[in-house]
Amino acid sequence: MVKKWILFFSFFGPFQFYQLAMAVSPEDIVKYRQGILFGMGWNVGAMGSMVKGDVPFDRDKFIFFAERTAALTPMVLEGFQPETKDVESYTKQKTWENLRDFEKRMSQLLEETEKLVDVAKTGGESEVKKQFGKTAQQCKGCHDNYKKKS
Numbered sequence: 001m002v003k004k005w006i007l008f009f010s011f012f013g014p015f016q017f018y019q020l021a022m023a024v025s026p027e028d029i030v031k032y033r034q035g036i037l038f039g040m041g042w043n044v045g046a047m048g049s050m051v052k053g054d055v056p057f058d059r060d061k062f063i064f065f066a067e068r069t070a071a072l073t074p075m076v077l078e079g080f081q082p083e084t085k086d087v088e089s090y091t092k093q094k095t096w097e098n099l100r101d102f103e104k105r106m107s108q109l110l111e112e113t114e115k116l117v118d119v120a121k122t123g124g125e126s127e128v129k130k131q132f133g134k135t136a137q138q139c140k141g142c143h144d145n146y147k148k149k150s
């Protein structure tokens, strides 16, 4: 699954694969990406609560949230169309000149998230926590570079 995506990235480069096959306003594209990202935050937040010990660690629930995050991650890039660059959002302007790097970070996130699903299924609790940290680091790394402070 992960490999297939990386193959797509390297074959088609940015815009071609993510061209939208529908007429939609730039404002709606922004709403779409914010919606998916909010959903990712929802699921990652739920795992984070378990990792921090705010709620008891529950492997089945953790797998559920990790799988949902892995399902949402590949959807995000579709919302980062250059035609949205003048719409008010939390995306920094420099994102549009660095879409290759942006995409690379997103595929790294996908890789770590897929690993998180695997580790959640088979690993010990401490391994799960460690892999969660690596995954969350990908979120932070991109936010530090491309997301305005909210």
Ligand code: HEC
Binding pocket: 030, 033, 034, 035, 037, 038, 040, 041, 042, 044, 069, 089, 090, 091, 092, 102, 103, 105, 106, 109, 135, 136, 138, 139, 140, 142, 143, 146, 147, 148
């Ligand atoms: C490759 C870059 C990148 C990665 C990786 C990334 N984000 Fe973001 N995220 C952004 C950008 C850019 C925005 C601002 C979106 C906007 O408003 O246009 C954002 C916004 C958000 C928001 C706010 C959404 C809203 O409007 O309410 C949440 C929540 C969020 N990200 C969670 C996450 C989580 C959780 C992860 C990791 C699992 C993650 N992001 C990974 C770039 C990234």
